[in-house]
Amino acid sequence: xxxxVDIALDGDGPLHQQxxxxxxxxxxxxxxxxxxxxxxxxxxxxxxxxxxxxxNRALASLAGEGLVERRRKSGxxxxxxxxxxxxxxxxxxxxxxxxxxxxxxxxLLSREAGPATAEDAERLRVPVGAPVLHLALCHAADGVxxxxxxxxxxxSAAPRILDQSFETVAPGRWLLDHVPWTEAEHAxxxxxxxxxxxxxxxxxxxxxxxxxxxxxxxGPEPITFARLTSPAGAQVLVGxxxxxx
Amino acid sequence: xxxxVDIALDGDGPLHQQxxxxxxxxxxxxxxxxxxxxxxxxxxxxxxxxxxxxxNRALASLAGEGLVERRRKSGxxxxxxxxxxxxxxxxxxxxxxxxxxxxxxxxLLSREAGPATAEDAERLRVPVGAPVLHLALCHAADGVxxxxxxxxxxxSAAPRILDQSFETVAPGRWLLDHVPWTEAEHAxxxxxxxxxxxxxxxxxxxxxxxxxxxxxxxGPEPITFARLTSPAGAQVLVGxxxxxx
DNA sequence: CCGGCGTTATTGTCTAGACAAAAGACTAGG
DNA sequence: CCTAGTCTTTTGTCTAGACAATAACGCCGG
Numbered sequence: 389x390x391x392x393v394d395i396a397l398d399g400d401g402p403l404h405q406q407x408x409x410x411x412x413x414x415x416x417x418x419x420x421x422x423x424x425x426x427x428x429x430x431x432x433x434x435x436x437x438x439x440x441x442x443x444n445r446a447l448a449s450l451a452g453e454g455l456v457e458r459r460r461k462s463g464x465x466x467x468x469x470x471x472x473x474x475x476x477x478x479x480x481x482x483x484x485x486x487x488x489x490x491x492x493x494x495x496l497l498s499r500e501a502g503p504a505t506a507e508d509a510e511r512l513r514v515p516v517g518a519p520v521l522h523l524a525l526c527h528a529a530d531g532v533x534x535x536x537x538x539x540x541x542x543x544s545a546a547p548r549i550l551d552q553s554f555e556t557v558a559p560g561r562w563l564l565d566h567v568p569w570t571e572a573e574h575a576x577x578x579x580x581x582x583x584x585x586x587x588x589x590x591x592x593x594x595x596x597x598x599x600x601x602x603x604x605x606x607g608p609e610p611i612t613f614a615r616l617t618s619p620a621g622a623q624v625l626v627g628x629x630x631x632x633x
Numbered sequence: 634x635x636x637x638v639d640i641a642l643d644g645d646g647p648l649h650q651q652x653x654x655x656x657x658x659x660x661x662x663x664x665x666x667x668x669x670x671x672x673x674x675x676x677x678x679x680x681x682x683x684x685x686x687x688x689n690r691a692l693a694s695l696a697g698e699g700l701v702e703r704r705r706k707s708g709x710x711x712x713x714x715x716x717x718x719x720x721x722x723x724x725x726x727x728x729x730x731x732x733x734x735x736x737x738x739x740x741l742l743s744r745e746a747g748p749a750t751a752e753d754a755e756r757l758r759v760p761v762g763a764p765v766l767h768l769a770l771c772h773a774a775d776g777v778x779x780x781x782x783x784x785x786x787x788x789s790a791a792p793r794i795l796d797q798s799f800e801t802v803a804p805g806r807w808l809l810d811h812v813p814w815t816e817a818e819h820a821x822x823x824x825x826x827x828x829x830x831x832x833x834x835x836x837x838x839x840x841x842x843x844x845x846x847x848x849x850x851x852g853p854e855p856i857t858f859a860r861l862t863s864p865a866g867a868q869v870l871v872g873x874x875x876x877x878x
Numbered sequence: 879c880c881g882g883c884g885t886t887a888t889t890g891t892c893t894a895g896a897c898a899a900a901a902g903a904c905t906a907g908g
Numbered sequence: 909c910c911t912a913g914t915c916t917t918t919t920g921t922c923t924a925g926a927c928a929a930t931a932a933c934g935c936c937g938g
Contacts, residue, residue, distance in 0.1 A: 402891060428918060439893045441686075444919080452694075460900040460919045578823040578843035578865040596841035596865070598823035620823040620841070647921060673888060684923045689889080705889045705930040881938085890929075896922080904915075 403438055407446035415455055415466050418565050422468040426456060481527045481535050481616070482558055490529035496554050497524040497588065501543065512540045513603065513610045519543040521550070523559055526588055533589045534622045540613045545606060560614065567611055569604040576600050576625065585617055596620035648683055652691035660700055660711050663810050671701060671709040726772045726780050726861070727803055735774035741799050742769040742833065746788065757785045757858045758848065764788040766795065768804055771833055778834045779867045785858045790851060805859065812856055814849040821845050821870065830862055841865035 395414065397406040414420045427435065432443045447464055450456045457467045485492040500522045509516040520540050527535040539559055541549055546567045549559065563569075579599045586593040600616045640659065642651040659665045672680065677688045692709055695701045702712045730737040745767045754761040765785050772780040784804055786794055791812045794804065808814075824844045831838040845861045 404891080430918080439895095441894085442892065444921095445891095448920085449697075458919065461902050461917055462900095463918065574870075576821055576843075576870040577868070578841045578863075580841040580865055594839070594841075596823045596825040596839075598821075598843075618823075620825055623822070625819075625821040649921080675888080684925095686924085687922060689891095690921095693890085703889065706887055706932055707930095708888065879938100881936105883935090883937105885932105885934080887932080888930085891927085893924105893926080895924095897920105898922100899920075900918085902915105902917080904913105906911100906913085908909100908911080 397436060403436070404442050404445040404449075407432065407436060407438070407443060408449055411446065412450060412455060416564070416569075418561075420466050422466050424466045426464040426466065428463055481537075482561065485527070485529045485534070488529070491531075493528045493531070494554075494556075494558055495526045495528070497526055499523050499554070501550065504540075508540055512542055512613045514542055514544075523554070525554070525558065527558070534618060536585055536588050536617045538615045538617075542610050542612065545609050545611045559612075563604075563612055567606060569606055569611055571605040573603045574600060575602075578620075579617070581617075581619075589617070589619055591619050598623050598625075600625075642681060648681070649687050649690040649694075652677065652681060652683070652688060653694055656691065657695060657700060661809070661814070665711050667711050667713040669711045671711065673708055726782075727806065730772070730774045730779070733774070736776075738773045738776070739799075739801075739803055740771045740773070742771055744768055744799070746795065749785075753785055757787055758855045759787055759789075768799070770799070770803065772803070779863055781830055781833050781862045783860045783862075787855050787857065790854050790856045804857075808849075808857055812851060814851055814856055816850040818848045819845060820847075823865075824862070826862075826864075834862070834864055836864050843868050843870075845870075 395410040397403070397410060400406065411426060420426075426447075429440050429443045429447065432438075432447075433440050436443070447456065447458065451458050451464075454467055456464050458464045482492045482494070501519065502522075503517045504512065504514055504520045506516055508514075508520050508522075509518070512518075512520060514520065519542075521543055523537070523539040523541070525537045525539075526533050527537065537558075537560070541559070541563070543550070546563060548566065549562065552559070552562055554562075577599050579597050581589065581591055581593055581595045581597050583593050585591075585597065586595065589597075591597075597620060598618050602612075602614045602616070604611045640655040642648070642655060645651065656671060665671075671692075674685050674688045674692065677683075677692075678685050681688070692701065692703065696703050696709070699712055701709050703709045727737045727739070746764065747767075748762045749757065749759055749765045751761055753759075753765050753767075754763070757763075757765060759765070764787075766788055768782070768784040768786070770782040770784075771778050772782065782803075782805070786804070786808070788795070791808060793811065794807065797804070797807055799807075822844050824842050825839045826834065826836055826842050828838050830836075830842065831840065834842075836842075842865060843863050847859045847861070849856045
C-alpha cells in the first residue's frame with residue numbers, strides 16, 4: 389500500500405504515454421532496481437484517476453519492450469536487463485563483465501573540457517564552440533582490456549558531470565543515472581584497429597574490432613556521443629525479434 | 634470496400650494477436666507492398682466480429698513496430714522498410730544495394746543437399762541427419778564483393794527450395810516470400826577474415842569483417858541459419874530507440 | 879478555374895464494466 | 909506436519925460506447 393512518491397504525470401500528451409514515462413523513467417535511470425515491484429493496476433488507477441484500460445495499456449507496452457515483467461497475482465516487476473535489450477539500450481559494459489564473473493576495472497585515459505571543435509560539433513550534433521567534455525577510458529575484464537570508450541558530453545545538458553572524478557563510476561553509468569534520455573541512436577560496424585586503438589587495447593594494429601557509436605538526446609538536446617570499440621570476440625550483440633507478438 | 638480474401642484468424646491465442654498475425658504475415662512475406670492500404674478499423678471489426686478496441690490494439694501494435702503507418706482519415710498503410718527495421722528484420726542486401734544506386738549481382742558459389750552433420754545440427758538447431766541444404770553465395774555491388782552468405786536450410790521446413798536455381802532471386806528473399814517465419818535471432822560480431830572469406834571477398838586475410846548470424850523459426854521448427862559476412866565499412870547497422878513511446 | 883467551408887471518414891484516446899485465468903494465501907481435515 | 913480445496917489478488921482480454929482531432933473530399937460562390 390506504500391505508493392511511490394517519485395512518480396507523477398507530466399501533463400504532456402496522452403495519458404497512457406504519461407503513465408508509461410512515469411514508470412519507465414525511474415527504471416531506465418536505475419532508481420528502481422530489477423525485481424522491484426511496481427504498484428498494481430488498481431493502485432495506479434486510483435493514483436492517477438484513470439480507468440484500468442489506460443493503466444493496462446501503459447504497462448502492457450512496457451512489458452512488450454521487456455522493461456517490466458508481469459505475472460498474475462504476483463504483480464508487475466522491474467525486469468532484469470537482458471542481452472536482448474542491450475542491443476538497443478544500455479550497453480553497460482561493467483554490468484556485462486560482472487555478470488560474466490570476471491573482475492571489472494576502468495582506467496581514465498584523458499579528460500578535457502573546452503569549446504567544441506568542428507569535428508566535435510559534427511559528432512555530438514551541437515554548434516561549434518558549445519562547451520563539451522572529452523573523455524577517454526579503457527574498460528578491462530580480469531586485467532585484459534575489452535573496450536575503449538571515447539566520449540563527448542554536452543556540458544549544457546549535463547553541467548554537473550564536471551564534479552565527477554570517474555574513478556569508480558563510469559561516465560555512461562553516471563549519465564544514465566543523472567540525465568534521463570528520451571532518444572538514442574546506435575550505429576554498429578566493424579573496423580580495423582587504428583594504431584592508437586591497437587596500443588590502448590593491446591592488440592595488433594589492423595585487428596578486427598566491433599565499433600558501436602551511440603548518441604543520446606533529451607528531447608531536442610544532445611546529451612552525449614560515445615564510441616565504444618571492442619576487440620573481435622570480446623563482444624557479441626544478440627537480438628531476438630518476433631513479428632507475431 | 635473490397636475486403637482481402639487472404640486474411641483470416643487462426644483461432645490460436647488472444648484475438649488481438651490473431652488479428653496482428655493475420656495482417657503482419659502478408660506484409661512480412663512481401664505479399665502486400667509498401668503503400669498498400671489496409672482495411673479500416675470498421676471494416677476489420679465487421680470482418681472479424683470483434684470490437685473496435687481489439688482491432689485498434691492490433692493495429693497500434695503493428696504501427697509501434699513500424700510495420701504499418703497510420704494517418705487519420707487516410708487510413709492504415711503498409712510502411713516502407715526503414716533502416717531502423719533492418720537491424721532486427723529483413724537485411725535484404727540486394728534491396729540495400731539497389732537503394733544505394735549501385736548495380737547488384739549475385740554469384741552462387743556452392744549448393745549441396747544432404748543429411749545434417751553434427752556441426753550443421755548445432756548451427757541450425759535440428760537433429761543430426763535431418764535433411765539440409767548448404768548454400769554459399771557472394772553478393773556484389775558494382776562488381777565489388779560486399780557480402781558473403783553461407784546458409785543452411787532445413788528441408789523439412791522448406792522442401793520446395795530445391796526447385797530454385799538461385800540465379801536471379803537470392804535464397805533469403807525466396808524464403809522470406811515463401812516460408813512465413815515467426816521468430817528470428819541475430820548475433821552481431823566483428824571477426825577477422827579467414828583465408829577462405831578473404832579469397833571470396835577479395836580482401837586481405839585477417840581484415841576486419843562484420844559478421845551477422847541469423848536464425849529463423851516457424852513456431853518450434855527451425856527454417857534457416859545464415860552467416861552474412863561483410864568487409865568493414867561495407868555495412869553499418871543503425872537503430873533508434875525511444876523509451877517513451 | 880479556384881479558394882473557402884462544411885461534411886465525413888478515419889484514427890486516437892478514454893471510460894466503465896465484465897468475465898477468465900493464473901497463482902499466491904489461507905484453512906480445514908487428515 | 910502435509911495436503912487438498914477454497915478464497916482472493918492480480919493480470920489478460922474483450923465489449924460497447926463516447927468524444928476528440930485530423931485531413932481528405934466535395935460543394936458552392938466568385
